Amino acid sequence: MVLPDENPVQKLAIISASGDSASFIGLHPRVNLNGKLNKNSFRTIKGGQTFETSIDAAAVYDLTAGGQFEVVAEGILPYASKRKIKGEYTYSTNKATLEVNGTAAAEIKHQLQRRNMLAPDCQQGRAAATYNSLAVCSNLAYVAGVQALSGNADQFHRYFRTKDPNARNTVAKRFFAVADECASRSNKAKTFCTDPRRLCRSDYISYTLGTEITNCDLYWTFPLINRACHGVGQATTTIHEMTHIEGLMNPSTDDFPGHYGWPALSTLPPEQARLNGDNYGFYANAIYTNDPNC
Numbered sequence: 146m147v148l149p150d151e152n153p154v155q156k157l158a159i160i161s162a163s164g165d166s167a168s169f170i171g172l173h174p175r176v177n178l179n180g181k182l183n184k185n186s187f188r189t190i191k192g193g194q195t196f197e198t199s200i201d202a203a204a205v206y207d208l209t210a211g212g213q214f215e216v217v218a219e220g221i222l223p224y225a226s227k228r229k230i231k232g233e234y235t236y237s238t239n240k241a242t243l244e245v246n247g248t249a250a251a252e253i254k255h256q257l258q259r260r261n262m263l264a265p266d267c268q269q270g271r272a273a274a275t276y277n278s279l280a281v282c283s284n285l286a287y288v289a290g291v292q293a294l295s296g297n298a299d300q301f302h303r304y305f306r307t308k309d310p311n312a313r314n315t316v317a318k319r320f321f322a323v324a325d326e327c328a329s330r331s332n333k334a335k336t337f338c339t340d341p342r343r344l345c346r347s348d349y350i351s352y353t354l355g356t357e358i359t360n361c362d363l364y365w366t367f368p369l370i371n372r373a374c375h376g377v378g379q380a381t382t383t384i385h386e387m388t389h390i391e392g393l394m395n396p397s398t399d400d401f402p403g404h405y406g407w408p409a410l411s412t413l414p415p416e417q418a419r420l421n422g423d424n425y426g427f428y429a430n431a432i433y434t435n436d437p438n439c
């Protein structure tokens with residue numbers, strides 16, 4: 146079993162005619178490999194079986210200079226048994242020569258930046274941190290959605306105050322919408338990294354306005370993922386903010402006054418619990434801790 150990652154992650158080595166390596170412009174996801182992995186992350190290959198995959202090189206490398214490039218696909222394929230990583234194979238292909246149209250490559254790079262939803266104020270460290278946070282947001286939200294649908298009912302009840310299958314379905318749908326958005330599959334939200342509107346206050350971690358999320362200075366002081374039960378991290382904060390995005394899933398969530406954080410969020414009636422942004426961020430964190438008592 147292998148993990149083919151459909152996101153624009155690094156899987157090729159590309160050298161230009163002048164001998165320079167092309168720069169990587171795709172995602173650098175940091176994925177939690179502890180515990181059981183998502184079934185959809187695997188593909189089963191029997192002995193002698195083959196599968197085909199295509200990679201859009203211009204979405205992963207900056208090929209805007211155009212001209213001839215040599216391409217080698219190389220990397221590692223982790224394999225697993227019972228959804229736990231057991232080891233990895235290395236692979237490497239023959240060299241192929243590509244003739245690249247620089248203008249077309251530039252258009253793909255531009256689309257990718259648009260798709261990745263980062264505002265121009267996201268530069269260097271904060272851009273990289275935001276890509277990581279979005280990649281982890283997508284993963285955590287997906288797993289939380291699966292658990293909301295079919296996981297521990299008592300745990301679901303602690304956050305959403307009901308075990309009703311329709312409510313579980315609605316919560317799961319929202320998590321899947323967030324997972325899609327964080328993976329740049331739905332293109333509704335845009336993220337700012339420096340608060341150009343100057344709306345952050347000293348105690349704001351981040352805020353959402355319409356379809357725009359701004360991460361405030363405080364956001365960058367949190368860990369990407371917080372392993373503690375009810376802990377706050379960047380990725381679960383992004384999940385919370387994504388549930389507010391207009392048009393991602395109607396109605397978008399609110400922040401019910403006085404129901405921010407744990408345990409305040411656990412006292413909302415069920416109809417409000419599933420419309421409160423924090424309930425999503427905290428449930429996703431609880432699922433990540435893998436502790437059914439969290």
Ligand SMILES: [Zn+2]
Nearest residue numbers: 389399400422
């Ligand atoms: Zn909020």
